[in-house]
Amino acid sequence: MRKLAVVMVGVFGLLFLAGCGDDASESQADRASSPTISGPAPAGAPGFREGAPSKEGPAQSDSANRKEVITGSVDITADDPIGAAATVTEQVRAMDGRIDSRTEQPGTDDRTPRAVLSVRVPADKTDAFITGLGGIGTVTEVSTNRDDVTMQWEDLDARIRALQASVDRLRALIAGATNTADLIAAEEALSSRQGELDSLTAQKRSLDDQVALSTLTITLTADDKKAPGDPDNFWDGIVAGWNSLVDWLRDAVVFAGKAVPWLGFLAVIGGVLWLVLRTVLRRRRPTAPVAPAVITPAAETTSPTAGHKKEATDADRTGDDQTEQP
The missing domain is CATH 3.30.70 (Alpha-Beta Plaits)
Known part of the structure; x- marks a missing residue:
């Protein structure tokens, strides 16, 4: 019985070794018959498997x-x-x-x-x-x-979120400040950041209003082809013409009434200017020269002075004649 058991164990061991050898040979044969692929395998698209329908829907558009x-x-x-x-x-x-x-x-x-x-x-x-x-x-x-304005809106939104985070950190620093210098510096920085944050928030609020409405x-x-008040027949044309004439006369009377004060004012200004001009011209007018007197021969004969001069001249001539005779 012991010999029989040993024989049976040996037989089962040989059968087991024979089966493992057949599997290894088949695997080597399969690898030899299949084509060799070098390099890494191509990565498939996310959510997509070859031969199976995709479980994910199409990507949503950015229009939303x-x-x-x-x-x-x-x-x-x-x-x-x-x-x-x-x-x-x-x-x-x-x-x-x-x-x-x-x-x-x-x-x-x-x-x-x-x-x-x-x-x-x-x-x-x-x-x-x-x-x-x-x-x-x-x-x-x-x-x-x-x-x-998508880019503008996103830029404002990002800047607001960054400033809000900075403001929150500064408030935490103020709450945990241990000395006065740190507290003052944190409060100054918080005031500056808070003002910028409020300005950007107002801009974004205005932009949101423009986007929403x-x-x-x-x-x-009205239709320009028929303005109100245009006449439709001959009698209406006469009435419209009479009304336009009355309106023109009324406007002319009103214009004349407005022009009367201006005419009086212009008359006064014109009178003053005329008086000034007349005075200046009168002062600049030159005096006429006196013409010299002209003595005529008749005036010399009738003048008594001229007679005395003539008698003296004749007496002188007679004296000269007497002196010249021996």
């Missing part, structure tokens, strides 16, 4: 995080611009918007009615709001502009 500021203008022609402006105001308030400014110009005989509104409506409802304006009147022009300028005017 995009920040835009929408501005524009709409021109509308309506029969009653003032009433149409009231209707636009109701539509804006129904969309949870607001009116920033409103200007109305009632119509007269010489001027057509007109209204201008600056409205703020939610950005996601801008297109629907503009489409709804077609029921108020005839939309003649629409202009919209979309400015991408679009700004539209709506201009409502």
Whole structure:
């Protein structure tokens, strides 16, 4: 029995060794028949396995995080611009918007009615709001502009978060300061950082408001083809002409009344200037020279002085003649 057991153990050991040798030979044969691949295996895309459907959906677009500021203008022609402006105001308030400014110009005989509104409506409802304006009147022009401010918004947000963290650290330093010098330095730094943080927060708040609400300028005017007060027939033309004549005469009388004080003022100024000019010219006028007297021969004969001179001359001549005779 002992010999039989030893024989059985030997047989089982030989069978076990034979099976291991067959497996090793088969593995070597398989490696020899398969192609050799050198280098690292290519990395597959995350979440993707060959031959199996992907469990992850497509990447989300960045349009959800995009920040835009929408501005524009709409021109509308309506029969009653003032009433149409009231209707636009109701539509804006129904969309949870607001009116920033409103200007109305009632119509007269010489001027057509007109209204201008600056409205703020939610950005996601801008297109629907503009489409709804077609029921108020005839939309003649629409202009919209979309400015991408994503980078500006993200920059402000990052700077605010960094400053907020710095402010929190400075407050912790102030709370644990052990001497006066450290406390003063920390408080000065905190004051500077807090002021910058408040400024950036206000800028971001304003930018958020511009992104959330679009700004539209709506201009409502009447039809230019038929202004209010234009005549439609011959009699209306006569009445309009008479009214225009009366208006012109009234304006002329008013103008003359305004001109009378100015005419009196100009007359006084002109009189003063004339007197001054006349005085200056009179002082500068030269005196006329006196002409010398001209003695005529007749005046010499009749003059008694001239007679005495003539007799003296004759006496001298007679004396000379007597002296010359022996």
